[in-house]
Amino acid sequence: MGKRDGDFSFRSLGDSTEHSDLQAHANSIEVLQSFLERIVRGSMMTQPKSQSHRLATRTIHHPVAELPSQPLATPIYQSSTFRVEDAATVAGYAHEVCPQAFYTRWGNPTVEVWEKVVADLEGGEKGLAFASGMAAVSSTLLALLSPGDRVLSGASLYSATMKTLAEVLPRQGITTEFIDPTDTGAFAERMDPAVRMIYAETPANPSMQMADLAALGELARRNDIPLVVDNTFATPWNQRPLELGAAVVLYSATKYLSGHSDVVAGCTVSDAATAERIWKQRTLLGGCLDPFAAWLLLRGMKTFAVRMDRHNANAAVVAEALEKHPRVERVIYPGLESHPQHELAKRQMSGYGGMVGCVVGGGRAAGIRFVESTEVALLAVSLGGTETLLEHPASMSHAMLSDSQWERAGIPPGLVRVSVGLEDVRDLVDDLTSALDRLD
């Protein structure tokens, strides 16, 4: 048989005699054994004596860096799987929630660090990371609801959440009643024993309508059901739903938690028992977070507080400037006295966030012209990043909804959603107001 390339490189690097091949083999086993012992003892971990291994082996078993005890940046464990000691250890993982060194769909050390950070931010027991905000939403709904259950949900929601409630869950025998989120009394009136969850997004995307979390939390507690809150717009910097009575707080972490428009991710925070149910669903449905994305989230987290302060400050200035412009019919920002729920915002938020709704006179056509004519603010869906983004919900993020769903979700045709970024606010005001001037 002819010599294969691989054989050639193996032989050319090794000894030529049979005996020395065996000796090298024995040596390599010894080295490997002591290497494994060191790993098992947890002493991380010097370079295996790689020169005693052949090239093909060395291309797979890389030298392992000695880990400093306290790296400031969390290492990225970009590994799908983890070596285990024995079969019994694997069996043990079957009973664990989020084992961090087994298989990355179950859990991962880098991801776990971020989960701990978000749990800590929310003051909850357990954080769970997801591949997207929608993975967090769908896993939570499917984990906590069963056939025959009803959900009472705020009617103003991110479009894919609304579609999930209106179209996906009914196929599992779960129905949703959409209620004006500003009308807490209506939630109480519609309560009955089949209702197994209250769901709310506040401030809501994109109407900026608010739900009274303390009142809904109390209603949920009295009926022994969970209040699930999408806190994406407010973030834990500005609003803390668990402290106001929510059982689960969830996020599109794609937005402010990441902060740099470079990650798609989601998370939930809840008590440990609820997290276990959601984690099982995440692991079965497969919406786990990639370790590199978790690392980016951890990196973004280091500037979260300063970013949020600047988002809050810039948005307040932008909202006031837009409110004064003659082409603007209405600005919807919880921090403005003109917001119909400003008093509630003052009670339940410690800052008003970076999202501003601006209803342009002239309806749909004027809204589209406005988002297409700015220079600093960019036309793009998504929000919560460093750049100011504009979008027109009726033709973009919420275009998939029907006319009646738009109306229920509080989306006038001229509404433009502004995700106020971190630029110099004077440039933002100049840019937005001159684009409005040009509408004439």
Ligand SMILES: Cc1ncc(COP(=O)(O)O)c(C=O)c1O
């Ligand atoms: C309030 C809200 N929740 C959930 C989502 C879904 O998040 P993702 O796009 O990360 O899946 C979004 C997306 O825009 C959102 O705005």
